[in-house]
Amino acid sequence: MTTENTDLRTTEATRTGAPTAEDVPLDLEGGQWKWRLGTLATGILIFALWELLPRAGLISPIVLPPFTDTMAALYTLVTSDFFMGHFLVTLNEIFWGFLIGTTIGLVVGIVLGVFEPLKRLTYPFVVAFQAIPKIVLAPLFIAWFGYGQTSKIVMAIAIGFFPVLINTMVGLETVPNDMIQLMRSLKASKMQIFRKVSLPSASPLMFAGIKTALTFALIGAIVGEFVGAAEGLGFLLDTYNFQLRIDRVFSVIIILSLIGGVFYFVLEWLDKKLIFWRQDV
Amino acid sequence: MILELDSVAKTYRTKGRGDVEALRPVQLPIPEGSFVSLVGPSGCGKTTLLNIVAGLLPPTAGRVLFEGQPLAGPSRDMGIMFQRAVLLPWRTVEKNVMLPAEVFGQEPSSMQERVAETLEMVGLTDFSNALPQHLSGGMQQRVALARVLAYRPKVLLMDEPFGALDEFTREAMNVELLRLTRPAGITVVFVTHNISEAVFLSHKVVVMSPRPGRVTGVIDVPFDDPREIDVMRQQTFTELVFEVRELLNKEESRSGVPAEVEGA
Numbered sequence: 001m002t003t004e005n006t007d008l009r010t011t012e013a014t015r016t017g018a019p020t021a022e023d024v025p026l027d028l029e030g031g032q033w034k035w036r037l038g039t040l041a042t043g044i045l046i047f048a049l050w051e052l053l054p055r056a057g058l059i060s061p062i063v064l065p066p067f068t069d070t071m072a073a074l075y076t077l078v079t080s081d082f083f084m085g086h087f088l089v090t091l092n093e094i095f096w097g098f099l100i101g102t103t104i105g106l107v108v109g110i111v112l113g114v115f116e117p118l119k120r121l122t123y124p125f126v127v128a129f130q131a132i133p134k135i136v137l138a139p140l141f142i143a144w145f146g147y148g149q150t151s152k153i154v155m156a157i158a159i160g161f162f163p164v165l166i167n168t169m170v171g172l173e174t175v176p177n178d179m180i181q182l183m184r185s186l187k188a189s190k191m192q193i194f195r196k197v198s199l200p201s202a203s204p205l206m207f208a209g210i211k212t213a214l215t216f217a218l219i220g221a222i223v224g225e226f227v228g229a230a231e232g233l234g235f236l237l238d239t240y241n242f243q244l245r246i247d248r249v250f251s252v253i254i255i256l257s258l259i260g261g262v263f264y265f266v267l268e269w270l271d272k273k274l275i276f277w278r279q280d281v
Numbered sequence: 282m283i284l285e286l287d288s289v290a291k292t293y294r295t296k297g298r299g300d301v302e303a304l305r306p307v308q309l310p311i312p313e314g315s316f317v318s319l320v321g322p323s324g325c326g327k328t329t330l331l332n333i334v335a336g337l338l339p340p341t342a343g344r345v346l347f348e349g350q351p352l353a354g355p356s357r358d359m360g361i362m363f364q365r366a367v368l369l370p371w372r373t374v375e376k377n378v379m380l381p382a383e384v385f386g387q388e389p390s391s392m393q394e395r396v397a398e399t400l401e402m403v404g405l406t407d408f409s410n411a412l413p414q415h416l417s418g419g420m421q422q423r424v425a426l427a428r429v430l431a432y433r434p435k436v437l438l439m440d441e442p443f444g445a446l447d448e449f450t451r452e453a454m455n456v457e458l459l460r461l462t463r464p465a466g467i468t469v470v471f472v473t474h475n476i477s478e479a480v481f482l483s484h485k486v487v488v489m490s491p492r493p494g495r496v497t498g499v500i501d502v503p504f505d506d507p508r509e510i511d512v513m514r515q516q517t518f519t520e521l522v523f524e525v526r527e528l529l530n531k532e533e534s535r536s537g538v539p540a541e542v543e544g545a
Contacts, residue, residue: 178367185335185361186384187354196380200371277370279414 097156105164326494
């Protein structure tokens with residue numbers, strides 16, 4: 001049977017990870033390392049401009065402090081005795097905001113996704129809530145929950161839970177119908193269909209929502225601190241900005257980016273581990 | 282008769298356009314161990330009929346008798362295959378074949394042997410730990426076939442299972458399907474729009490027509506079993522294909538709508 005043979009051949013190739021013609025990404029001569037080198041060069045160019053433009057007087061150092069000055073400010077800031085306190089406060093707010101927001105999003109998303117009538121009843125309000133630019137809630141949350149960390153955590157939750165909720169719902173809605181039919185033909189219980197088919201089938205979208213929630217939680221915590229706080233990196237940034245210590249402002253921005261980056265990297269890694277069958281990336 | 286369709290009909294109620302007759306009453310006995318094809322163009326109600334037999338869709342009139350008993354909902358003695366393989370992409374080939382046993386609440390360890398045996402039968406032993414996405418379309422359907430054969434249903438219901446495969450793979454799958462179901466005495470109800478495939482596989486070809494969906498004729502296929510692909514070279518084969526075609530065309534000229542059926 002010749003058919004059998006071609007079948008086996010193509011599959012063998014993909015299975016052992018040997019690249020087939022379609023798998024190889026656009027290779028513009030020279031392979032990966034040349035691209036890496038190019039990226040590195042671009043980075044160096046950006047930092048060089050950052051250093052040289054203010055030094056040459058083309059941009060005022062008050063607007064953009066030179067790169068080396070910023071790095072020096074970053075070092076001074078990080079080694080100062082008050083830094084760790086602010087850092088941990090914001091980290092704490094992001095962490096709990098993200099964790100609670102994601103949990104609420106998952107639980108509510110699953111409940112609404114499973115109980116159709118409940119979804120119909122509440123969906124208009126969920127959408128209406130999403131239509132609110134959440135930043136306007138920050139003063140309200142501070143009035144309700146005070147100047148401390150709670151109001152910032154609530155803010156992070158308010159922004160972060162929504163993408164998880166929506167993605168969970170959509171994920172559960174878009175389970176391929178023939179998978180459900182297959183399970184029905186086996187006389188599977190509703191719980192079996194949910195656990196063995198619906199939930200895993202929705203999980204790639206759910207995880208995409210969780211990644212968005214992380215970015216949102218960071219924004220929530222910082223915005224909360226901008227509006228009213230006595231501690232945290234957002235508070236620190238606002239204070240330095242007010243004092244026109246722009247090198248310090250940049251330092252805080254760099255630290256916040258690093259926090260976001262590390263969190264995101266961890267989630268990305270988890271995504272690859274948990275959603276190992278995902279093909280669309 | 283393992284299955285008996287007793288005046289089975291389906292009508293859909295729609296808003297504004299009144300009732301749509303998807304399937305006019307069908308009377309059809311299906312003997313145990315036989316292979317019955319439902320052939321016809323889109324909209325002739327063949328998939329509707331199959332889903333009714335599967336217990337996935339309630340008929341609006343009539344009833345299906347399975348081993349003499351009226352059918353109410355799906356039965357674990359019947360297995361279904363769709364046009365898509367419908368494998369769960371997060372499960373390995375082996376775990377996919379294991380799915381029905383899990384749903385039935387059987388001990389996984391007791392199933393292991395049978396699953397391995399079935400994978401061997403469909404020639405996929407080397408791929409038991411592969412993910413479905415790494416398999417070709419033909420192999421994916423083979424996994425789907427193994428999944429349904431592993432729990433040994435008495436009846437196999439197939440809804441254009443090889444419709445998405447290329448001609449060569451489809452032919453190979455047809456030969457394999459006969460090899461796997463005939464000696465085991467499994468009754469097969471097979472939906473297709475490919476006439477020669479239907480004639481090659483079946484003991485009985487049920488010809489259906491659309492608008493409204495109905496059975497317009499049943500043709501018996503007299504070939505002996507086991508069948509090999511060279512059955513297609515026989516004069517009788519060509520004549521039977523022609524006969525089915527004729528029956529479809531007659532309906533086509535009557536309704537004035539061309540039937541979209543792949544010929545031989």
